[in-house]
Amino acid sequence: MSAPKNSGTSSSGPKNSGTSSSGPKNSGTSSSGPKNSGTSSSGPKNSGTSSSGPKNSGTSSSGKSGPKKSEPVLEILDAVFVAHAKEQDGLPPPMLAEVAFGGRSNVGKSSLINKLVNRRKLVRTSSTPGATRGLSLFRATLRLPDATRAQLDLVDLPGYGFAQRSKSERKSWGPMIEGYLESRVSLRVVVLLVDIRRGLEDDDAQLLEYLAHLGRTTVVAITKIDKVGRTDRDKSVRTITADVKKACGAAPVTVVATSAETGEGISTLWTAIRKHAFLGASPVEP
Numbered sequence: 461m462s463a464p465k466n467s468g469t470s471s472s473g474p475k476n477s478g479t480s481s482s483g484p485k486n487s488g489t490s491s492s493g494p495k496n497s498g499t500s501s502s503g504p505k506n507s508g509t510s511s512s513g514p515k516n517s518g519t520s521s522s523g524k525s526g527p528k529k530s531e532p533v534l535e536i537l538d539a540v541f542v543a544h545a546k547e548q549d550g551l552p553p554p555m556l557a558e559v560a561f562g563g564r565s566n567v568g569k570s571s572l573i574n575k576l577v578n579r580r581k582l583v584r585t586s587s588t589p590g591a592t593r594g595l596s597l598f599r600a601t602l603r604l605p606d607a608t609r610a611q612l613d614l615v616d617l618p619g620y621g622f623a624q625r626s627k628s629e630r631k632s633w634g635p636m637i638e639g640y641l642e643s644r645v646s647l648r649v650v651v652l653l654v655d656i657r658r659g660l661e662d663d664d665a666q667l668l669e670y671l672a673h674l675g676r677t678t679v680v681a682i683t684k685i686d687k688v689g690r691t692d693r694d695k696s697v698r699t700i701t702a703d704v705k706k707a708c709g710a711a712p713v714t715v716v717a718t719s720a721e722t723g724e725g726i727s728t729l730w731t732a733i734r735k736h737a738f739l740g741a742s743p744v745e746p
């Protein structure tokens with residue numbers, strides 16, 4: 461089993477890349493089994509997929525308007541670029557809890573990272589697919605709702621399914637991503653992004669299966685929900701959630717509907733990330 465190839469095709473099923481993916485994964489986190497069953501894998505009401513929740517992202521840059529004073533908020537104290545690497549070896553040593561963002565080219569990975577850390581231009585985004593190449597690592601310093609500080613690394617992964625890449629780039633994509641996903645010991649959560657208008661495609665399902673196989677904790681972020689009307693949105697969220705669960709099998713997974721444009725779902729996504737990255741006291745369930 462392997463990660464999807466960056467072949468530019470979108471309809472291929474799981475392929476066997478020949479790379480081994482069965483070695484012991486020491487992510488330092490428990491990512492499956494009953495212990496970790498707190499991740500929502502049941503009905504939509506508990507899936508964090510509600511798209512009618514508060515518009516406020518729940519994050520706040522010091523001093524900016526946010527939720528009412530009484531509500532504890534997650535503050536982004538700082539967010540900086542740390543490294544860009546062609547391979548995992550080029551990343552800093554795995555010291556901090558890490559969350560990776562993966563998915564199809566143009567699905568909104570870089571935009572979602574920017575929104576999570578309340579920075580408009582920390583990560584380069586583009587309407588032309590293929591903007592992110594290699595692995596980019598950003599470091600966020602947070603003040604958690606319980607007032608403690610924490611740091612978290614966020615890794616922007618290059619997208620797949622983009623036909624315009626060079627042959628050698630497409631060839632190196634699989635091993636690079638697989639190497640990172642399989643062996644990065646600090647990786648606590650993988651956020652897989654799915655465009656609400658495209659739904660879960662074969663490459664995405666293949667990556668979900670692969671992550672489940674690796675025992676990686678996975679959160680699915682449905683992106684660009686602002687682009688569809690309320691009725692279609694709810695229907696698409698339900699369909700994607702069902703497809704995600706099918707692809708993940710017994711592995712627990714949380715699905716969150718988001719918009720990097722309006723901030724919807726960002727607070728819920730932070731809650732899921734914090735929970736799985738073990739940052740701070742148990743956050744409230746999404």
Ligand SMILES: Nc1nc2c(ncn2[C@@H]2O[C@H](COP(=O)(O)OP(=O)(O)OP(=O)(O)O)[C@@H](O)[C@H]2O)c(=O)[nH]1
Pocket residue numbers: 564565566567568569570571572584585586587588589590591592593618619620683684685686687718719720721722
């Ligand atoms: N309306 C809307 N547009 C979005 C949203 N998220 C991303 N976009 C737009 O979608 C395009 C692609 O966004 P990126 O964040 O660059 O996507 P990416 O997944 O990082 O793309 P690659 O780096 O090419 O893999 C940009 O034009 C963004 O402005 C969203 O939530 N709503």
Ligand SMILES: [Mg+2]
Pocket residue numbers: 569570571584585591592616
């Ligand atoms: Mg990008």
